[in-house]
Amino acid sequence: MxxxxxxxxxxxxxxxxxxxxxxxxxxxxxxxxxxxAALGATWRARHVAAFQxxxxxxxxxxxxxxxxxxxxxxxxxxxxxxxxxxxxxx
Ligand SMILES: [Zn+2]
Numbered sequence: 594m595x596x597x598x599x600x601x602x603x604x605x606x607x608x609x610x611x612x613x614x615x616x617x618x619x620x621x622x623x624x625x626x627x628x629x630a631a632l633g634a635t636w637r638a639r640h641v642a643a644f645q646x647x648x649x650x651x652x653x654x655x656x657x658x659x660x661x662x663x664x665x666x667x668x669x670x671x672x673x674x675x676x677x678x679x680x681x682x683x
Pocket of ligand 1: 601602603608616618620
């Protein structure tokens with residue numbers, strides 16, 4: 594079974610990545626060391642819940658201002674929107 598080329602998972606990024614990679618190098622290395630290490634560790638440990646939380650955080654970091662979202666921006670710090678990547682209130 595052959596797979597179609599996979600694109601970088603970062604929002605709006607069209608760069609093709611190798612099988613088994615999540616992001617193109619630009620996006621991957623724009624994540625913090627902590628986040629990259631934690632993503633790899635939780636993935637290898639098959640720790641799905643923790644991985645998904647980190648994954649959401651990574652995508653939020655890479656796309657701080659999603660254009661399709663209808664949710665209002667909660668706050669700004671200077672030019673940067675304040676992003677709540679973790680600690681969701683449900
Ligand atoms: Zn990318």
